Amino acid sequence: MKNPSDQRIKEILHTKKRIAVVGLSNNPDRTSYMVSKAMQDAGYTIIPINPNVDTVLGEKSYASISDLDQEVDMVNIFRRSEFLPELAKETVQAGIPIFWSQLGVVSEEAYSFLQENHVETIMDRCIKVEHAKFK
Template identity: 35%
Template sequence: MLQTDKEIAALLQETRTIAVIGASPKDTRPSHQVMEFLLAQGYEVFPINPGHAGEQILGQTVYASLEDLPNAPDMVDIFRRSEEVGPVVDAAIAKGAKSVWMQIGVINEEAAGRAEAAGLKVVMDRCPKIEVARLRLPPIG
């Protein structure tokens, strides 16, 4: 589990592509705001939301699931309830993601353990938008 500022900064700087699980078209939702920020920082972001598959969120085509992405994302950013994280982590492992990031309030030790055992880096109970700003990381690219 990544916890130090140095570890988190390194992950955010080596990441280029991010799948946002639970991306919302509603601009008042945290997932939308985080996605907008990540895009502005230069990340390539893939919104994942089965209810909006084929639509656009912030100009990005929405996918129904991680399995539908053409390539493995570097990071899977999870906006789901803690008890719903397990299958998402399993899909991230199967897809070949390099890391899983569970948003603030999202904690699932069992799923985190599976991800780490499969070689993925794991962050829990944090927000990449907050961490990029707090650590004063420059835009990607």
């Protein structure tokens, strides 16, 4: 597994502003909430993907990637690594061009599938940390 260059990650963060966040909790103490709130405050549109909540951060939540009825630039994953292969399939089916998984979330199977389907893939990186690096 190989992430894009820092320069490419910077380009992604400067141009891709609509992020579907899989596993976004409505609990302000959870990392997914804190990271997504920081990204929202930085000007990104956050679209929650969580079947257990109706809204998060003032945005309507969707049950799954497949249920999205709006375009997004990327998915940001806050689920355990074993869920990545299925989420990768949903991402490809939805035509979303960028797949990003948070720190510690990695799957070689998902990575290979995403590469075969020409989805730009970033794994094991915190989007908030990367964003702070490239402000």
